[in-house]
Amino acid sequence: MNWISDWALPKISGLFKRDVPENLWHKCPACEQMIFRRDLEAALHVCPHCGHHMRIAAVRRLEITLDPGFSRIELPRAPADPLRFRDQRRYADRLKEAQVKSAMDDAVAVAHGAIDGQRAVVAAMEFAFMGGSMGAGVGEAIVTAAKLAVLQDAPLIVFTASGGARMQEGAVSLMQMPRTVIASRMVKEAGLPFIVVLCDPTTGGVTASFAMLGDIQIAEPGAMIGFAGARVIEQTVREKLPEGFQRAEYLLEHGILDMVVKRGEMRATLARVIGLLRVPLLPSAEVPPAIEEEPPPSPPPAEETTAPAQG
Secondary structure (H helix, E strand, O other): OOHHHHHHHHHHHHHOOOOOOOOOEEEOOOOOOEEEHHHHHHOOOEOOOOOOEOOOOHHHHHHHHOOOOOEEOOOOOOOOOOOOOEOOOEHHHHHHHHHHHHOOOOOEEEEEEEEOOEEEEEEEEOOOOHHHOEOHHHHHHHHHHHHHHHHHOOOEEEEEEEOOEOHHHOHHHHOHHHHHHHHHHHHHHOOOOEEEEEEEEEOHHHHOOHHHOOOEEEEOOOOEEOOOOHHHHHHHHOOOOOOOOOEHHHHHHOOOOOEEOOHHHHHHHHHHHHHHHOOOOOOHHHOOOOOOOOOOOOOOOOOOOOOOOOO
């Protein structure tokens, strides 16, 4: 090292030092291009170079889906640590840390409002909260969202992003699978649409329960959707899986999904689907009166014929 690097460069750097935010730029995980964060937020966290759909927070998902003025609901609190589980750290500590980082009580947020003027109840899962794992809190949230949809006579839309059941809750987390299935059935029996939007990733117990029971199955481009990982499946069946296996486009091609929709078009698509499934009823004053059928015309009376007099 010489005097230039030891003395001159620090002095010069000190003259032109600026406070630059650390998160000013974001690197796309797919194409590795650098994106100005403000541009990324304007593009709804979709890479402008390759179209890669990055993961997005649950609260932000609600903001870009529902009309302004929507209301988040307070979800019932589930037991925090029913098994007193501990691995390298206590589960209660992991839970508190996730709550502080995400400013959420659990891995799902629920709100009610409207999408282009049409009522809807929306639940969005947060993958950053312990991998979006489904424990008792998430199961209770889905059930609560279903009850609210029935109460408000509104469709239920669920954005899924999860690694599966939450292992720290053991059998309690597995019991959320039938609970969420019953919740989806509750919405359907009320004659309301149940729409599922599968986001990256949707795997494990969430896929094996309510995530595949929607009346309409939508996914974001490139979303990984499946139950077990590709490597586990290959080791089980001992075969090489096809290219793009468990991706949204592959599932669409094989009839598991109804459509793959870009994030920028999702709001308009949901509004259109709701409009198709929820045909508005005419007010009683506008119901056209029943058309009374006219009775068929009666046949003309038969002419009386008088027999000629015989002499």
